Amino acid sequence: GAGVSQSPSNKVTEKGKDVELRCDPISGHTALYWYRQSLGQGLEFLIYFQGNSAPDKSGLPSDRFSAERTGGSVSTLTIQRTQQEDSAVYLCASSRAGRSYEQYFGPGTRLTVT
């Protein structure tokens, strides 16, 4: 595709529900990154994928957060038992292998937990 796409654009969910956020990277980009942007914490790194494997999950804020990537392409970020503090914009980025200094971002998913 022309750029990184994310869906849904906006998601409103009730506290305690599970949500899935999707990221479609640029075709040919083997590296994929998730970030979270919140009012209190600013922009934080969550997780990085190279191909289907995630060598670094240290940025995930709790064990309620998980992410997977299949086929070296689409990635899903899952938040279980959502809490109000999970409300944020979740940004996905991708890059070619070895070119993490050229990360292209998607438009993000705004998650609101009520």
Place this chain on the structure above:
Amino acid sequence: AQTVTQSQPEMSVQEAETVTLSCTYDTSESNYYLFWYKQPPSRQMILVIRQEAYKQQNATENRFSVNFQKAAKSFSLKISDSQLGDTAMYFCAFMKHEAGSYQLTFGKGTKLSVIP
């Protein structure tokens, strides 16, 4: 750990004027990248300019230029001939320059408004 500080939460500039956004960082690394990203209301982060720390020459991209002072750990962004489309949040970011590095560390951002 690296930290990035943007001390100006909000700024405004008249259309066609020049504005400078400030950024300082703290690191013990000797080689790294510094970035300025723009985030308009559409939310999509767009890379404005990138600087490699080992390069002494300041990076320039059209109306955007940086003043990189490695010893002072300062990395400011100058926007010349400001345009209405420059209205956005601007984030300064840091990344280590080594094999396997991938994590961007961002500042809190500066909200820039260009006034017609």
